[in-house]
Amino acid sequence: MQTPSMAASSTTFYYPIPKSFLLSSPPRHKRNPNLISCSTKPICSPPSPSPPPLQTTTNHRSQKQNLRLPTFEDSFLLYQFSSSSNEDPGFFNRIPEQFDGEPRELVLPSVEDNKGLAISSNMWWADLKAAVGQRINVEGIVSSVSVIVRDRRLVIPHVSVKDLRYIDWGELKRKGFKGVVFDKDNTLTAPYSLAIWPPLRPSIERCKAVFGHDIAVFSNSAGLTEYDHDDSKAKALEAEIGIRVLRHRVKKPAGTAEEVEKHFGCTSSELIMVGDRPFTDIVYGNRNGFLTVLTEPLSRAEEPFIVRQVRRLELALLKRWLRKGLKPVDHSLVSDVTQFIKVPSDL
Structure with a gap:
């Protein structure tokens, strides 16, 4: 029989272990928010530990x-x-x-x-x-300011039509014009496209039948050295539409007509400039003596936002000056431009 003192000495006490010790994860070091890490692989060996x-x-x-x-x-x-x-x-x-999504180590060239x-x-x-x-057409911005201040008549086209179907190519040929120069985007094609706008194909074929090989594209995209430095866009466009793309170094409306005249073998006054931008195509054509034809843009959906806003400003200024009675610059071969406009038969 155990004595009370012996029972007290053999009693065992159990203390529960706190749950925080059982469930807690190993301590983590706080990440330095100022540390910039661009790759999971170290580019250089890690620094040696310091005191x-x-x-x-x-x-x-x-x-x-x-x-x-x-x-x-x-x-x-x-x-x-x-x-x-x-x-x-x-x-x-x-x-x-x-790109395979994996970080790459930096390899310096030899x-x-x-x-x-x-x-x-x-x-x-x-x-x-x-x-x-x-x-950003810097040349265009400088030219636009100069035109607004000095000679607004350069913005006024000789002929304004909805699109190429309204132009009588045969009548232009009979008046003594020897060639046609087209802008590309929104004149022949949709912006950044190589294909001719489908409704315009019959008119383009008619133009080819009248002027033969004396037609060309003069664009601020395909053929411009700054943008098309390897001629890849010019060659692709030529293969698609069958029209020569002129190579040039200066953006419209800046520059002279020397490259264009050299291609056609005649003076610029015997050529027709067709485009959709008053402050680029029309100003360039009027400044260099072309007969200028302004068309409406084919599609504005593909144009960048800034281009659409600039276009709205250009057209607002053009309409305002036309209401004030401003006339285009004179042309030696033309006195009445209405004879060059027709109603398309396919409408």
């Missing part, structure tokens, strides 16, 4: 080593923000390797590869410059 008093210095070094230099992929993203993909499909074909790197950089810069140039 606690130099923790701040270590963080700064870690930040510098996690930063990576700009790569070709970065340039591609910048290009995407500055231009739409359908403006330069050839740009995608120059990407050296496909001295022997410097020449190839320079060529690639020049191609990228030309594409980026072209993309910005398509949206």
